[in-house]
Structures are given as C-alpha cells and as structure tokens.
Amino acid sequence: MKKNWNTDRILGLSAMTISLLTLIIFIYQTNIMRKQSRLSVTPRLSFLQQEITNDSSYIYRNNMVNKGLGPAIIESVTIIYEGERINLRFSDFFEKYFPRYKEFASMESDTKLSRGSTLTAGETVNFFTIAAPIKTVKAFQEYMQVKDDNLPFDIEVIYRSIYKERWEVYMLSEEPIEL
Numbered sequence: 001m002k003k004n005w006n007t008d009r010i011l012g013l014s015a016m017t018i019s020l021l022t023l024i025i026f027i028y029q030t031n032i033m034r035k036q037s038r039l040s041v042t043p044r045l046s047f048l049q050q051e052i053t054n055d056s057s058y059i060y061r062n063n064m065v066n067k068g069l070g071p072a073i074i075e076s077v078t079i080i081y082e083g084e085r086i087n088l089r090f091s092d093f094f095e096k097y098f099p100r101y102k103e104f105a106s107m108e109s110d111t112k113l114s115r116g117s118t119l120t121a122g123e124t125v126n127f128f129t130i131a132a133p134i135k136t137v138k139a140f141q142e143y144m145q146v147k148d149d150n151l152p153f154d155i156e157v158i159y160r161s162i163y164k165e166r167w168e169v170y171m172l173s174e175e176p177i178e179l
Helices: 007-039 090-097 134-144
Strands: 045-053 057-066 072-081 084-086 106-110 124-133 154-160 166-170
Touching (some): 072 090, 090 106, 124 134
Antiparallel strands (some): 057 124, 106 124
C-alpha cells in the first residue's frame, strides 16, 4: 500500500502539529501564570523579638511581622508550655503559669489575635511587651527559666493565604511549615 504525500496532506499535518504545540504551550503558560498569581499573594509570618536596654530599664518585645506579599489570615495562636497547648492572652498566661513575674517585671502590652484576624503585607503586631528595672532583670530571667535568651515557652501560629494554603510557624524555629 502506497501513501500519497501531497501538498494538502503535508499542510494539514503541519497545521495540526502547530495547533497541538500551541495548545501545550498555552497550558504551560497558564500553569506558570497560576503559580505566579499565588506567589504574588503569599504571606510569610515571622517572629521578631526585640530587647531594648538603657541605664534604668530592660524592655522585651515579642512581635510578629508579615514579610510576605499577601495578607495572612490567622487561624490560631497557641502558647506551648511544658507540652501543654494553652489558648490564653499573654497577660493571663503569665499570671497563671508565672504568678510571681510581677515582682520583677510588668506587662506593658499584650495582644490576642483571634481567628480570622488579618495581617497585611508588611504589618507588625505586638504579642506582648515586658518591662523590668535593670536591677531585677537577672532575677526575672532566672524565675522565668530563660536559657540562651529563649523564653521557656513556644508560640505556634497557624495561618492561611487567600487561596486557602496553610502554614504554621513557631517562635523557636522561625521557619514556616506548609500544612
């Protein structure tokens, strides 16, 4: 059986091949655009701990900042202390688990992020600020069992993007983990 490869058949096969390649390239470009769209609104939460010391006082601030490009929608904020998961305001946590802390320091501010709270790109929220006179800082750190400048508890934050991608970040590890 002999096949005739005339000009019409060659042009037809060429047009089909070009159309198929165009479809493949279109699908590939669409996937790249979808990924780029998601990345352009991806949040990235990170803890920022500040210690300020002057002649008379010591101030410790525990902040969370959104270093990503999109909003972070908070699902939960949990304090982890001695294996226990605790859902309290920071001031209530300190009063319950470290009842003598007021002998050494004072809680200047604390914030409870509730489910659905949103941190926009670049926004910073202060979880808590503790101030202590310089003369009581060492006693405060011993009472709190601060080791290597780390507090004796951890903070877990679970958050999501507007595309419902979810992450968790811990104060003591810093690197977000995708869920």
